[in-house]
Amino acid sequence: MDLALFTLLHLLVFVYWLGGDLGVFYSSTILTNPKQPAAARIAAAQVLAQVDMAPRTAMILTLPTGLTLAALKGWLILGPFSLALIWTFGLIWLVLAWVLHLRHVGPTSLARRADLAIRWAMIAVLAILALNLWPQAPALPLFLKAKCAILAATILCGLLIRRALVRFGPAFGRLVQEGASPEVDQEIARALDESRPLVVTIWLLLLAAAFLGLAKPL
Template sequence: MDHILALLTLLHLLVPIYWLGGDLGTFLSGQVLKNPAYSPEERLLALKILLNCDMGPRTALILAFPTGFALAVAKGWLAAPGWAVALIWLAGLAWLAIAWAIHLKHGPAANPYRKVDTLIRQVALAALLAAGIAGLAGALALPKFLAIKLLLLAAGIALGLLIRRQLAPLFPAVGALRAHGATEGTNAAIAGVLSRTTRSVMCIWAIVLLASLAGIATPL
């Protein structure tokens, strides 16, 4: 295995590692955030840790396709010119910069970036679904396991968009916790939101594991 192929393999392997590892940190921080046994200050600190840990999965999701695309080309699974690989990487890094801008800016200053990020996710979702279905149908020349991985990535993006909707009520509740301290209503709102998102997050974990298995086994 040459050095470039080894590097691409390593980068693609780091995607599920940081995705699942970051999600575990997010999940555990969420347990502290929703636990009224902790002080409001401790719970708000847990929220800060949660948001920082969440950048691992966000980064991994964005880099999943560029690393996978480059690796598939390097291994000969997919026929594409070098400029296409470079273009995919540039697009991925631009999207990653937008995601990090949202994280670092916070609040209203991040709203324009959020709109662009949402649009990118919707376009990526449609493109991945189309390519995955075309690959399984034989209309696109790529191995079936790659088509399956594209569909799984699309499912991960779709669940991520769903989680954003599920999290919407969390931030007013956190604002109330910060301003007025813990109340029964605030505690119930935070616990309810995190309970709903937990199911979606566990579905994403299953998707990441299935995509990893498909990439390792290359069965079809």
């Protein structure tokens, strides 16, 4: 029963991550289309911001659901207490992500810096698992190590997307306050165009992770 439940949860994580990203991508094409009226582009940005929480939530839940599955299938030795700690950490991180979304805190806030630190820490932990640097890592199947590396890469891509979108906020603010103009349109398009290759990279990484989970090569 537990195995079926966590398998379903892990599958839903993949579905909502990839599906949400596709919705965000489509919304961004409306946002960058200068032929659309400013009101439609602003509405698209609002939809984008809300839909984007689906892949953000899914990404955070990937690790606790994945590690729980690995423990249930005997690929990783984790007792109930360790799993409880992992889920507690994941849920705290998830609450933090939603607080950042709902309260729109600034980039220099403590909450924003804590979220950034968690993401870098997760990249490091996943790299340790993937590279056999943790005592239990050699016992992990090769495909599971590869999935750890893929998740680390997706988190890194997310951080790079944030950097690419630094100019988007001020440009979008001008769109709201001043309306569309060639200069504003160019800034918005440039910021989103820089992020799109990274988004496509995440899609490819997710597909690779899904294939590894199904094929389970040694």
